[in-house]
Amino acid sequence: TYRWLLEMLANQGYAVIATPFVNTLDHLAMAKNVLSSFDSCLNLIYAQRILRKKSLPIYGIGHSMGCKLHLLIGSLFSLERAGNILISFNNSAARDAIPLVEQISPVIKVEFTPSPKITNRLIQKRYQIRRNLLIKFKDDDIDQTLRLSDLLRLRFPDLVTVKRLNGNHLTPLGQDINWPVGKVYTPIDAIGQWLKQEVYRDLNQLKREILLWLNPLAQIS
Template sequence: MATPLWQTIYNNAVLLPESPKAIVHFLGGAFIAAAPQVTYRRLLEGLGDRGFAVIATPFINTFDHTTLADEVGRSYRLAYERLLALGLISPELPIFGVGHSMGSKLHLLMGCAQTSDRRGNVLLAFNNYSARRSIPLLGQLAPALDVTVEFSPSPARTLRLIRDRYSVANNLLVKFRNDEIDQTRDLIGALRDRFPETSEWLRLSGNHLTPVGQSLPQQTGLAWLDGVSQLASRELGRDLEVVTTAIADWCDRQLTAPATVV
């Protein structure tokens, strides 16, 4: 079955398979989230092939993550309501959030700001570093300019909000084995303080950019480099397929389980 074509609705990239069983609201990582239908195409179309409608909201990262989460939520809601008005989706479809890196933090902040309508969230390669750690040049410039710059909310405040206010009970966290900037262990501690029975995590093969799944050039003209490229691409493809299957299988299990009331 051919993958449906992408369409743009209120700046959201939308993928609608025939008779979707659920909706995935996708948010990508900082600096690669501006065109998720391009940077995450293989992952999102893989979910579409498994029967999930996809609404991917692009964003440009800022220091004010609280406001950014509000803006992303409003953008998504416009697209969702337009799809409802056009009769392209049913209001009965369950909704899952799927986020990568910075996108995971935004899903968490949205879940802290209000009671959520999500059946669950899948949080890939969660990252919650300070502004100085995330932007190395900032660590050099801030002292010289005698300014203090930090994300809002700060990393510590983000974890406190999750413990106190987060409203999505069912969560799957994915940590990749070769990801040196992942902070899933901190997040699973906060989530299990909030929802000790319904927060799961997986450790999968790959690195921080595995959900992006971009391949290396296949034809360079150098036999040895082409061979390395093909081998690396097959490895990337296997890792991405495992991630896609893990997300789809977990969401399928939530669809058959009783909804958790917060």
């Protein structure tokens, strides 16, 4: 899950609204449902006065398929966003994204709605979120961030930031490991702490880049 990443943002003072979704072939319907869930939750938060200031900036953050949903939302619906954080964008065709899809349906062509080609066209012509952080991991064979950056820079040449970080497509899903240390610090404890540091080096770099983009003057630990 994205628990570590979202809790990290919350610990820095950001209010986090997570909107889970069920994968289907109809990505447009998924985008509508995500936006509806977000708006309903935000309205409830305001109604219960959990947040009282309604002028707070709103940022979207998505990983892989989540990027496509944010891009569709920003292209097809009227809304205000201070920016979007798009991690490991993937806009593959169904035959590439779903194992054995061609064997399951060899006669009828199976494709997402909208298709990758139409999605790119929508982004190029209608995407309205001006400020964007795009993150690409070096060991990610299915990432399509560079193609996305070309499309966004046609619309907002000075407001698109691309970061290439160490890691792979699953890096944002990393979880914090609580390694309990006994009363006596042993060599095994030292190895455990070293492994934890190595495993979460990429995840901490991701955290740092996100927080600095959100607030360039922030003090990041």
